[in-house]
Amino acid sequence: MNASGWKPGTPVSVDNEGDYPTVTGNKALMLEERLVFELGTRETCGVDLPEPDADAPNRLGKFARQKPLDLPGLSEPETVRHYTRLSRQNYAIDLGLFPLGSCTMKHNPRLNEKVARMPGFADVHPLQPVDTIKGALGVIDELSHWLIELTGMSAVAMSPKAGAHGELCGILCIRAALEARGDMRKVVLVPESAHGTNPATAAFAGYEVENIPAGPDGRVDLVALKARLGPDVAGVMITNPNTCGLFEKDMKAISDAVHAAGGLVYCDGANFNAIVGRVRPGDLGVDAMHINLHKTFSTPHGGGGPGSGPVVLSEALAPFAPLPFVVKDADGEIRLVEEENVGDEFPGSFGRMTAFHGQMGMFTRALTYILSHGADGLRQASGDAVLNANYLLRSLDDVLDAPFGEAGHCMHEALFSDHGFAEGMSTLDIAKGLIDEGFHPMTMYFPLVVHGAMLVEPTETESKATLDQFVTAMRSLAERAKAGDETLKSAPHHAPRARLDEAHAARKPVLAWDGFGQDQDDA
Numbered sequence: 324m325n326a327s328g329w330k331p332g333t334p335v336s337v338d339n340e341g342d343y344p345t346v347t348g349n350k351a352l353m354l355e356e357r358l359v360f361e362l363g364t365r366e367t368c369g370v371d372l373p374e375p376d377a378d379a380p381n382r383l384g385k386f387a388r389q390k391p392l393d394l395p396g397l398s399e400p401e402t403v404r405h406y407t408r409l410s411r412q413n414y415a416i417d418l419g420l421f422p423l424g425s426c427t428m429k430h431n432p433r434l435n436e437k438v439a440r441m442p443g444f445a446d447v448h449p450l451q452p453v454d455t456i457k458g459a460l461g462v463i464d465e466l467s468h469w470l471i472e473l474t475g476m477s478a479v480a481m482s483p484k485a486g487a488h489g490e491l492c493g494i495l496c497i498r499a500a501l502e503a504r505g506d507m508r509k510v511v512l513v514p515e516s517a518h519g520t521n522p523a524t525a526a527f528a529g530y531e532v533e534n535i536p537a538g539p540d541g542r543v544d545l546v547a548l549k550a551r552l553g554p555d556v557a558g559v560m561i562t563n564p565n566t567c568g569l570f571e572k573d574m575k576a577i578s579d580a581v582h583a584a585g586g587l588v589y590c591d592g593a594n595f596n597a598i599v600g601r602v603r604p605g606d607l608g609v610d611a612m613h614i615n616l617h618k619t620f621s622t623p624h625g626g627g628g629p630g631s632g633p634v635v636l637s638e639a640l641a642p643f644a645p646l647p648f649v650v651k652d653a654d655g656e657i658r659l660v661e662e663e664n665v666g667d668e669f670p671g672s673f674g675r676m677t678a679f680h681g682q683m684g685m686f687t688r689a690l691t692y693i694l695s696h697g698a699d700g701l702r703q704a705s706g707d708a709v710l711n712a713n714y715l716l717r718s719l720d721d722v723l724d725a726p727f728g729e730a731g732h733c734m735h736e737a738l739f740s741d742h743g744f745a746e747g748m749s750t751l752d753i754a755k756g757l758i759d760e761g762f763h764p765m766t767m768y769f770p771l772v773v774h775g776a777m778l779v780e781p782t783e784t785e786s787k788a789t790l791d792q793f794v795t796a797m798r799s800l801a802e803r804a805k806a807g808d809e810t811l812k813s814a815p816h817h818a819p820r821a822r823l824d825e826a827h828a829a830r831k832p833v834l835a836w837d838g839f840g841q842d843q844d845d846a
């Protein structure tokens with residue numbers, strides 16, 4: 324038996340209804356795929372190369388290879404077919420709905436991708452002389468203008484590379500502002516409805532973290548927050564809209580209370596796509612907020628892809644923004660401010676977040692998205708995102724428990740729980756059942772404040788027809804879970820692989836294959 328579980332002449336899988344299995348393990352046009360190491364051997368090569376001259380001088384010295392590469396040799400058709408077959412076993416936004424909550428796995432318009440690949444943008448290098456990248460700096464400056472306008476803030480730091488990186492930037496700005504006034508506070512308050520990175524960021528920055536509970540409506544308990552404020556509290560890190568998919572209606576009161584106590588307000592902007600063009604965080608008293616360009620403004624997200632997390636800053640924090648940043652002078656000249664030319668102009672900057680000045684590809688995509696939509700289009704996009712989420716919430720709340728369904732409209736994502744399922748049935752079973760229905764599972768078991776949470780975010784790009792198809796699948800799965808349908812416990816049945824032992828896969832993952840030189844029947 325080889326590493327993929329297949330042995331020549333034996334079936335790989337048996338149909339769940341008991342039909343005759345195929346000898347190859349293929350399921351019609353879904354072809355069984357072995358590891359690339361099992362398709363080729365290290366003794367073969369897909370390219371014919373002449374033998375090297377034995378008398379030729381060795382110019383590699385100690386770097387000359389002493390043993391085989393342990394790479395499989397495949398022909399070009401074998402290689403292309405292998406990776407094409409693998410790609411067909413992967414789910415993608417180009418195939419169907421991605422209902423992951425708090426991730427905004429949205430469709431990326433191809434126009435944005437095309438612009439980002441234009442040579443003037445794709446080929447720019449961070450070490451080029453500044454006078455050769457005026458166009459790139461102009462893109463950064465114009466995007467900065469839009470982010471400031473959309474948030475009602477005073478400045479923006481463009482260099483942070485992702486959401487959590489942006490959080491750290493905002494907290495370091497808060498710390499720099501407090502230190503500048505000689506106020507060495509040590510506690511950051513984090514509501515339990517905030518993203519999990521919020522307390523992690525505060526702790527990483529050296530603060531003690533204290534939890535603030537949520538009320539029965541899933542929002543911050545304002546009374547509990549006010550009761551904890553004091554001279555040791557540096558500020559609050561709050562996610563709005565929060566991880567329950569709800570807008571913090573007391574946000575202005577929270578900000579006013581924190582400011583009155585001498586603290587500052589950090590807002591996690593990962594869910595900004597729900598309020599773009601409708602609410603400006605600066606008007607709510609927010610001092611710092613990161614914006615995930617790869618969540619809100621259509622850049623590739625997920626799978627370890629590139630991110631970008633600019634941080635907008637209030638007037639109180641603007642002087643402490645990190646280097647480098649782009650400045651447009653009164654005469655319209657755009658320049659890049661670095662350590663060597665900062666002078667006395669920006670003495671409060673806390674330092675540097677990253678080697679260079681941001682993710683150019685992400686800036687280009689985001690600005691293209693913004694310009695193609697315009698202010699009215701951005702407002703419509705956020706409205707459509709909220710509409711789609713509420714459509715799902717009200718289409719499913721009669722068959723799935725919606726913990727905060729009575730708390731008013733949700734924002735960009737709808738939250739359900741496993742309450743009411745038959746004994747032994749779980750959120751995981753619903754998720755695996757969704758795979759059989761042709762959908763990527765929603766976010767599971769998050770937020771932690773809801774038992775068996777199912778967080779669904781349709782985004783603004785999905786049509787009603789797509790949402791109705793998803794609703795039909797979810798309603799069927801909910802009824803099966805309530806009825807105790809045991810077939811859900813073994814789902815998925817139609818995927819390339821059966822259900823994994825989740826605990827074993829997490830604790831003892833097999834991350835490498837070491838089959839060369841072994842008896843393949845024992846590998």
